Amino acid sequence: MTSTDQARIAALPMPDLSRTFPGPFPTSPHAEDIQAHLEQWLDRFPLLSRPEARHILCDIVAHGVARTFPTAEEDGLFLCADLFLWLTAFDDTYGEATAASSQAQLVRRIRGCVHLLADGEPPGDAGPFDGALHDLLVRLRARATTAQYLRVTGSFRDVLFGILWEAQQLAEPDHVSMQEYHTMRPHTVFARALIAMAEVVLRYELPEEARNSPAVRLPESAVCDLAGVLNDLGSYARESAKDVPNSLNLIPLITREQNCEVPAAWAAASLLGKERAATARHGLDELAASHSTPLAQHAKALDSIACSYIWHIDHARYRKV
């Protein structure tokens, strides 16, 4: 990619979502405490070796989670932040480009996690990722109901499989269909895991019937899709600017499917983002207006999850230079 190409991509605008999700987004008063907690947690479980990467990750996760659940109490925020940090660090360490060259190593790493997620005992020689996951699961079990625990650990498995799927497909991205991509993206962008965590962090419980209704499922899907599109736009711009190999991303998938250039693909992805934001807004407003307290709580949680994804692509981790 030439520097002219890079400059052109850097100049492409992020979709304007100010009509559907107007800022400024509320944030938790505990943001700094979350960050301090994350730094301590990483002292205990050194998931990241490079100090700079560690600091920037603690910063985005702390301030992101503070926006994801701005009204939550500290303990729930700490747990959610640790969980999100773990997933991001795992993906950065073993997923994406790293894994494409060593699928076997990735499968072996995930095996250890699956063992713990399935209630297995931690091995005697547990590394930091196993140790940290075990710590997360013990705290999750203490805070969550049985169903919530199972739902979160189910979504965790889906993220891990998603990372594996992504690594496998990176070897032959031409084979990935748009439909396949859209079904996996909610997991790989961690949005499904955050939705599963919402009830644990904010201590409410959706009635099962509501959970499986279109009134809940449609805005959930829209928020997940929006998260995926925004993350892809941010990642694509960042990775192009740094000339690192692209991960599996919507932009190249669209250029291939529609046989178009990057700016046209970018416009199509932005439009998709705006459409999904509008669908989410409509569904969330309807849910919020319902007379059921847990439904209204869920609408508020989904709303702030969407806001945190909108917020995070402006963070230094996604800056283009």
Place this chain on the structure above:
Amino acid sequence: MTSTDQARIAALPMPDLSRTFPGPFPTSPHAEDIQAHLEQWLDRFPLLSRPEARHILCDIVAHGVARTFPTAEEDGLFLCADLFLWLTAFDDTYGEATAASSQAQLVRRIRGCVHLLADGEPPGDAGPFDGALHDLLVRLRARATTAQYLRVTGSFRDVLFGILWEAQQLAEPDHVSMQEYHTMRPHTVFARALIAMAEVVLRYELPEEARNSPAVRLPESAVCDLAGVLNDLGSYARESAKDVPNSLNLIPLITREQNCEVPAAWAAASLLGKERAATARHGLDELAASHSTPLAQHAKALDSIACSYIWHIDHARYRKV
């Protein structure tokens, strides 16, 4: 492998478990109905193409599940049998040796399943495996409690990951440690999935505290290990007799680890099986004698799960010639 070697392996005895699990094992009066149901279900969802493979699989699953839950009502047995059939057919079709040569295809197939397990809508062009899984999940949701549903779908994910792990490791079996193997085997032999199904089929619910106690976990692990050992002995004998490439199996793992010949590895595996059977028997007797009804029900379920694995290695599917 020479025919002398094959004859020698065929002559190796299965471990004698008549002291810990004395037969004859009780069986459900619905066995024939389960088989007829399975045949009909496969008409609707043609998971297997070869008529002979189809017939033999319906037979072993029907009579196996009839022994797994001999006192269960018909609907629960049908659901459990379909689920077990699905897993076996999926493994036969996409797993093991097939997958070692096409890891990408296996990952792609599992992606469709993960999507359904995570409450995704079935695709418009759903193949028989997707269609059948969707049918299973709808029926499971109707019969199970929320936590039971999540527990079974969690164990389903673990089986699918286990199949993937197995396929990956087959490419380089020298890298598999015994500890790794033992942690994955309960999933790949489907014993964990059957344990998760027990509460759904027999309609009881373990208290969470009991579930996480050593009194429950130890006999569960022992039953899972026993199932794995028996299946490995049966599979090794069958595969050696037919001279097909071995799947990932305890016998070659032991020969490598202990630098010994097959008969010595066979003896070590048999001894392990007997030890795990003794541990299971001891734990199950203690559970059965407890004053809690669900604990006693669980002991009975684990007991008959063990019996079904002991029974199944004598079935035609595992015959050595």
